[in-house]
Amino acid sequence: MMIRRSAALLVILMAFATVTVADERYVLQYDAPAKDNLLGARTGKPKGIGYIQTALPLGNGRLGAMFSGGIDIEHLLINDITLWMNSKRGLDAVAQSGTRMVASTDFETVRKAYRDDKYGTKEGSMESLSTKYLSSTEPLGNYAPFTDLLISSGHDPASVRDYRRSLDSRNGLGTVSYSIGNGKYKREFFCSYPHDVVVARYIAEDATLDLTIQTTTQHTGAKVKAAGNRIVLSGKAKMVQDDVEFMQIVQVDAGDADVASQADGSIKISNARKVTIFLAGYCDYLPVYPTFKGRDYRGDCEHAIDAAAKLGFENLKRSHVDDVSAVMNRCRLELDFQPSGLTTDKLVAGDGSLELENLYFHYSRYLQLSCSRGAPVPSNLQGLWNADLKPAWNCDYHTDINVEMNYWMVDPANLSESFRPFTEWTKILAESGVHTARETFGVHKGWSMGLNGNVFGFTAQNVHGRRNQQSGHWLCQNLFDHYAFNQDRAYLEEIYPILKGAAEFFVEFLAPWKDGTLVVYPTWSPENSYLVKPHGKLNKQVYGASWDQQLVLNLFTDCIEASTVLGRDEDFRTTLQKMIPKLCPQKIGQHGQLQEWPEDWDSPTDTHRHISHLIALHPGRDISPLTTKELYEAALVTMRHRGDESTGWSTGWKTCFWSRLHNGDRAHKIYEFLTSKRAYPNLFDFHPPFQIDGNFGGAAGVCEMLLQSHLRSVNSDAKTIEEAAFVAYQMDPKQSRHFVPVVPDESLADAPYILHLLPALPSAWPNGKINGLKARGGMEVDIEWKNGQLAQATIHAGRDGAFRIYAQDQLSELISLKKGQSTVWPPTK
Structure with missing residues (x-):
């Protein structure tokens, strides 16, 4: 047992030591948690700036999450983009359209x-x-929230120092870190497109973790049951006809720590150094007119959570980062400024900046x-x-x-x-x-x-x-x-x-x-x-x-x-x-x-x-x-x-x-x-x-x-x-x-498209460059400008095609490229 704990501790220490420093030009960062006005009894719509305006979003296109970075309670809001309520489905083809x-x-x-x-x-x-x-008299309905995942740490916000909460837009990784006494704590969050799960990892250095994990939903009549290291939530979103059924599974990997399921549907974890939480969730919606149901949401939930747990955190994180980075790095805007070091909320509170x-x-x-x-x-x-x-x-x-x-x-x-x-x-x-x-x-x-x-x-x-x-x-x-x-x-x-x-x-x-x-x-x-x-x-x-x-x-x-x-x-x-x-x-x-x-x-x-x-x-x-x-x-x-x-x-x-x-x-x-x-x-x-x-x-x-x-x-x-x-x-x-x-x-x-370079370059952006803009006709364009003037553009052909360039009030002759070829404008002498 001592050997296994030592190995686990070594992994944790390496995780803290080898963190890649993100490029802060693309990172949202804060020195305080989000304002969580959603917790407790939801007696009405929260007013003012609160959770939705300060928590940070994750998503894979269907499954979404926001994390608050709360010190004593981390609150993840979970959404499924297909979960609606208060409407109808399964009518005959004419009636389902809602038409009068x-x-x-x-x-x-x-x-x-x-x-x-x-x-x-x-x-x-x-x-x-x-x-x-x-005008129709049929109910349109509304998009509905899915669930809330709450992770209690028992930490006293007053005792925290060096707090940081961030979201890297280049790789879709959310992080929270802070210290209490000699202990250092770190969390990572992401929503995986390749594996269709939300993942959270908690790490403690020179300290241990005592966590309580519970999940709830605003939809009435839901059932929540915890067994072993898994919480299963099943519920329905109320419809005027044919309620939408949904399911969520939360699974915990706490290594050798103590894990105990509770009668209230929560899980308690004691004396942990590292905890990984996997979440999968689906509803029965299918885009099949006019029934709009039939997904094996329970089977999909089981499959996604089992596959994620088998792969483990590092493999999931690697595939997620590779996936998001590959897409995000296609297009990069670089305006000419020196990073201020200000947190994002302070940047917003200012009078604007590059x-x-x-x-x-x-x-x-x-x-x-x-x-x-x-x-x-x-x-x-x-x-x-x-x-x-x-x-x-x-x-x-x-x-x-x-x-x-x-x-x-x-x-x-x-x-x-x-x-x-x-x-x-x-x-x-x-x-x-x-x-x-x-x-x-x-x-x-x-x-x-x-x-x-x-x-x-x-x-x-x-x-x-x-x-x-x-x-x-x-x-x-x-x-x-x-x-x-x-x-x-x-x-x-x-x-x-x-x-x-x-x-x-x-x-x-x-x-x-x-x-x-x-x-x-x-x-x-x-x-x-x-x-x-x-x-x-x-x-x-x-x-x-x-x-x-x-x-x-x-x-x-x-x-x-x-x-x-x-x-x-x-x-x-x-x-x-x-x-x-x-x-x-x-x-x-x-x-x-x-x-x-x-x-x-x-x-x-x-x-x-x-x-x-x-x-x-x-x-x-x-x-x-x-x-x-x-x-x-x-x-x-x-x-x-x-x-x-x-x-x-x-x-x-x-x-x-x-x-x-x-x-x-x-x-x-x-x-x-x-x-x-x-x-x-x-x-x-x-x-x-x-x-x-x-x-x-x-x-x-x-x-x-x-x-x-x-x-x-x-x-x-x-x-x-x-x-x-x-x-x-x-x-x-x-x-x-x-x-x-x-x-x-x-x-x-x-007719070929005309690529107009820098048609509305503002004087506030005298120097800069952008890579990977797409143009009609199947071309990609990199542009660099200096002193308010075009310095150079490179056009890459995503397909065989022809185009003309309009720049600095001049129209080029027709330019033809084969797929994979590139050309520079102005032409080099």
């Missing part, structure tokens, strides 16, 4: 109210009739990888991390920007595998949305999706008539853009039915307005009001909102390209080409602004957080300072009207907007505001409350400052970008302030 069964005469009644300008919210208005006839801006970018990439990978559903409003049975906005999927924004930075920041959950979820929506299209709108081809989504295929219209909208066109923009970056033909084959179905819906749904152009209605311009004085602040329903019209053009263009690449549906392609000129044009209004609606209703004093009518600027590609001068100037007016300060996600979007407008200093000003004034101590986005889309929107904005690749060269002989680039809108010769959609021909499918 609408007679054609009732739908026509609603549409007539729009044509008759029935504004406001009173009886007979657009909104009231949309609520009465179109150090914080650099860290925020890498942390956002880490969050993306942690909450969207290998799961059948995408990241939600809070990514993966939720502590509340009744979270804000259901912690659901808002399709009027939020879920789309969650995925803007995935490809440019070189995290393409994080996109798969979005694709899988959209497949379910397309299957469900066929019923909503037919039963609510009388459209017999294609699919429809409303404002709010869940994991059970809900595609119906929101319960409030003023929130009636379509979103298939925006979801498909994300889908096709992923193809644009990666040029994966097999993926395009996979998503083409979704793109086509969305386009088919709009072919039938679009209707002529008073001027004869085709518009989308019912709709709104999220979430803005118009004609507020005569009709009230909830006057939101409208026809032909600019964002809808821009996205329909975007969708039709993408469908034309996809069908051309795949060599199918020529007749349908022709149908789309014939419809495009009939779409309502984009218009410049009386204040010089890009109109938000077909009528000139915009107000210069409107500072609404949504700027949906600039979707063609970003994340679209159809407004540019380089190609559409008049629309660019109108977009500038709109941005000046809306102002700079807003909610977290809106601030992230404005960073992207100003980058696309090639105003790097304005983009940086907003990014600086986002990182220093719209971030909690753990850098979660401050909406308020917490929403993760701001993190992802801000990181997308950084990518846009340094590289843009959305323009295409359709004229290989052109010497200027104005002559070379495809333009989606052209001035109406009859009305100079109207811009009509342009019909793309099949040649666009072969």
